[in-house]
Amino acid sequence: MAPGGLFWWIGAGVLVVLELISGTFYLLMIAFGCVAAALAHIAGAGADLQFTVAAVVALAAVVLLRRSRFGRRKREQASRNPDVNLDIGQTLNVPAWHERRARATYRGAAWDVELAPGEPEDAQVYEIRELRGSCLIVVASRPRKTANATAV
Secondary structure, eight states: OOHHHHHHHHHHHHHHHHHHHHOOSHHHHHHHHHHHHHHHHHTTOOHHHHHHHHHHHHHHHHHHHHHSTTTOOOOOOGGGOTTTOTTTTOEEOOOOOBTTEEEEEETTEEEEEEEOTTOOSOOSOEEEEEEETTEEEEEEOOOOOOOOOOOO
């Protein structure tokens, strides 16, 4: 294999390793461009055509990735994102409401609790949906559906 082709394979390998470290698919798309250029080199294309192939394939792959579901990340506010705030989705008991506000004990401390719009005040258990400063925004906890295991 000629040194020019080796350049493209090494470039693709380095980009794949960097992609594994960073966790982004974009470097992998550029690595596809390097592989395409290496294949163009094997087919006998000149250096200028190899760079063109690398650029076109990488650009097309990035555009396709960007338009796919993997390229669009749904950005959620940190106050509502359970990946950022582990309290989101947890449950607590609220003993009494006063104008849709209350004080409740959660994780061993007293918290201000506010009922989300449209939620009933008569539920036994509430689920935390959002955290605004030191105020928990809650909704009535609904029973989760679980698969019933039946013995045969």
